[in-house]
């Protein structure tokens with residue numbers, strides 16, 4: 001199916017088209033050989049290509065056995081008022097895993113994936129507003145020019161099949177301490193736009209997470225968008241460490257965003273981590289300690305030590321607490337090395 005989709009995407013097929021297929025019987029060689037053989041064939045007109053040009057049919061709002069599929073935010077919020085126990089569901093890549101294990105199958109769901117207002121990307125002079133329903137695949141296609149740091153993250157977020165469905169709102173909605181977009185949005189100082197029948201409110205991402213999978217969002221509220229300030233002077237990098245490079249959950253993810261002046265002094269700093277606490281977190285005290293400093297070897301070492309001293313991660317089946325701490329200090333050092341590399345190449 002992945003090769004089928006890649007074939008009709010009209011670009012040369014590569015390993016990226018077949019990522020996410022974890023093969024435990026025939027091995028990868030046969031799959032890669034099939035990819036190469038397909039690449040050698042001409043891609044002519046056929047009935048699938050003709051059908052793709054027709055686009056998706058516009059279907060009315062629908063309901064099926066406690067599964068609601070509205071077309072507008074207003075309809076979705078009204079449904080939530082009528083069925084307060086119903087859960088929002090977007091790409092279903094998180095909730096679907098539960099459902100496939102027989103959990104939540106008797107629940108009610110309000111699907112958000114056909115609401116056009118959640119699919120918008122609006123570029124303003126001061127910020128870019130990304131609809132909660134925008135998928136990771138669209139973020140890769142449409143946002144990397146504005147937010148180049150996404151290129152550090154998206155290739156390592158799940159695999160292509162999941163990225164076609166997984167949404168920005170679903171990653172925030174899950175509020176997992178290892179949700180990969182969350183340290184990135186914290187470091188970019190994003191705001192979250194929430195909507196309920198009472199109206200809209202905007203919360204700073206920095207205040208949003210209150211405990212393990214707990215947030216300031218009320219149950220009747222929907223995440224409608226995220227606003228990311230435009231700040232081209234920020235030097236932002238994201239790093240994800242997992243056991244496997246692709247299609248794996250983070251052991252630790254970190255995102256660093258510094259602004260330096262012409263003399264190399266730190267004017268602003270945001271250091272954010274996932275996988276090291278009950279919530280994705282920023283380290284405001286360490287950030288404050290960086291202000292006005294030059295990134296000398298002593299400062300970099302001192303900050304690495306402060307990062308390690310500020311965190312108290314847990315050990316679990318993925319990694320020990322000690323390993324996670326070592327990663328956090330080392331990722332900071334790696335970021336500074338990368339900054340120096342960027343200066344040299346500029």
Ligand SMILES: Cc1cc2nc3c(=O)[nH]c(=O)nc-3n(C[C@H](O)[C@H](O)[C@H](O)COP(=O)(O)OP(=O)(O)OC[C@H]3O[C@@H](n4cnc5c(N)ncnc54)[C@H](O)[C@@H]3O)c2cc1C
Pocket residue numbers: 087088089090091092093094095096097112132133156157158159162165166167168169170171172173174178179180181221222223224247248249250
């Ligand atoms: C194989 C696989 C690999 C994965 N790899 C990664 C990875 O590398 N990194 C990573 O971070 N995650 C990963 N995930 C998890 C998941 O794909 C992401 O968290 C994704 O962003 C969830 O988006 P979704 O639209 O599918 O959410 P859904 O599953 O639809 O919903 C997730 C949660 O968010 C809530 N929600 C959804 N939309 C809204 C909204 N607009 N407002 C309020 N609440 C909302 C839902 O009620 C639910 O609680 C992976 C999942 C799978 C199955």
